[in-house]
Amino acid sequence: MTETRAAIYLRISADPTGHQLGVSRQREDCEKLCADKGWTAVEYVDNDTSASSGKRRPAYERMLADARDGLIGAVVAWDLDRLHRRPIELEAFMALADEKRLALATVSGDIDLSTAQGRLTARLKGSVAAHEIEHKRARQLRAARQKAESGLPQWRQAFGYTADTREPDPVTAPLVREAYAAVLAGGSISDVSREWNAAGVCGLMGKPWTAQTLSLFLRSPRNAGLREHNGDIVGTGTWPPLVDEDTWRATQSVLNAPGRAPGRKSVRRHLLTGVLRCGKAGCGGYLSGQWVMQAQRGAPRSHSITYACKTCRGCSIRAEHVEPLVYKVIAGRLARPDAVDLLKAEVHDAAEAETLRVERLALLGRLDEIADERADGLLTGQQAQRATARITEKLSAIEARQQDADRLRVFDGLPLGKPEVAEAVKELTPDRLRAVIDVLVEFVVTPVGKGGHTFKPDRVEVNWR
Structure with a gap:
């Protein structure tokens, strides 16, 4: 009498403790069944692995490979649903069993796959298992939707909140509010992420912020106390918001603006690139910053930034001349007493x-x-x-x-109408300064005429908006 090597297949869908207690119970029953039949047991275990998700089951795949190679002649499981929860897998297994004449035994009762009745029984049990999965999933989806509509959070920990109470964290919550304000004020996400990293403020995983991760964070409805479900906002959450909903929605408009992808690198490496308009007749392009070699009489050659028009290549101006002038013009306008009129529009209504x-x-x-x-x-x-x-x-x-x-x-945050606004303007990030310029004024640089070796401030036209 030849020896029959039987594969004992053990599986449990969820084992959060990792103690394999469910697998142990199956093993005892399956080993007893093998002993009763006189089969030699060979164990294959997929612990904490679902058979309905479609994900790989390494032990199951190894068992099938051994069956194809003739290393096993029977399969033992506690029940048929431990082997399969999807009809497509059951059909493939029955084809292999028919080809290799595999015996199948389960603790809940044998199924003879060599007969029509046995195949029908297997298919019926497989269909019932598939129905149970679909029904369970429907219940889970409905429960998840109900939980979302009630406003209960799906998250345990989030930047800006304390881990134990889901209350705004006194250290990081103000930083979040400042980040939203910075973006709405024309600042860039890259600027904010650099400031946070420089201050040693890391995300929950202890990693430095990037423009991409910060952009995703600022898009989260959770920060406005809104409950999201499958990409839709279904109501107000039960936790306090870090920013009000209007601020959050206004920020989404900025982040979703055409041409502003999450983490997109700025092409404006120099302060006034794309700000200064070319004043050469018929051009109307914008000047871009670039490093050039400067040669002066009696002085060594040196590199400096020059803004030049790449459209007509007929207009340029050195950064050391135009940048101080721009700061002076902006600070002068914002220091005037009537500068407060800029905020009279009900922009925060x-x-x-x-x-x-x-x-x-x-x-x-x-x-x-x-x-x-x-x-x-x-x-x-x-x-x-x-x-x-x-x-x-x-x-x-x-x-x-x-x-x-x-x-x-x-x-926002600028002391309009006061002398100290000049220092505040100098401390603005390049993106924030460009945003201020975009609202206030247009600078047009005219080409150098004869005797253009000396900088003349009137070459820079100031057109207030």
Whole structure:
């Protein structure tokens, strides 16, 4: 009588403790079954592994490989659902069992895969298992949705909050608020991440911040106390927000602006690149900074930054001449007593901001309705085009009003109308300074004329917006 080597397949879907108690219980029963049949047991274990997720089961795959190689002649499991929870896997196993004449024995009862009745029984049990999985998943999805709608958090730990109470952390929560304010004021995510890293402020994993990770963090609705589920905001969370919802939504508009991808590297390496307009007739391009070699009589050659127009290549100006002038012009304007008038617009009116947001969402919804009505034949192509054009025009007007409000946030924190604003302007990051310039003024640099060896301040035209 030849020896039958039987594969004992042991699996449990979840083992959070790692003690393998479920596997141990299966092993005892399966070993007894092998002893009763006179089979020699060979063990294959996939602990804490689901059979319904479609993920790899290394021990199961090794068992099939050994069966193909003729190393085992039988398979033993506590129940058929320990082997398979998906019909497609069951069919593949039955084909292999038929080819290699594998015996199958389960603690819950033998199934003879060589007979039509046995195959039917296996398929029925497989279908029942698949139904249980689908039903369980539906219950889990509904429970998750209910939990989200009740506002209960899905997270345990988050930057800006204390780990034990989910209350704003007194150290990191103010940094989060400052980060949102910096972005709305025209600052860059890269600037914020550099400041945090320089101050030794790391994320939860202890790693330095990057522009990409900070961008993802600032996009999280959790920071505004909003509960998200499958990408949709379903309500208000039960935890206190780090920033108000208006600030969070305004920041999303900035982060989602065309051309501003998360972590996109700035191409403006020099302070006034893209700020100074070329004044040569017929050009209208912008000057870009570049390092050039300077030669002066009686002095050694040295490198310095020069802003030059790459469009016409007929206009340039040295940074040491134009940058102090720009700072002086900006500081002078913001130090005037009437500078406070720049903030008289109701840029922080929460009610107006909410009205604009709701109106915009309604118009976007109407665009979707028009597309559906066109697909259903309720509108002709011309009617749909005309309706879309009218709504798009309204959307453009709303977005322009939102942008005007957001742009004026660049003055937040600046002591307008006071002499000390000059020092505050010098401390602005390059991105923040460019944002201030974009709101206030346009600088136009005219080409050098005859006798252009001496810098003349009137070459820089100042056009207030």
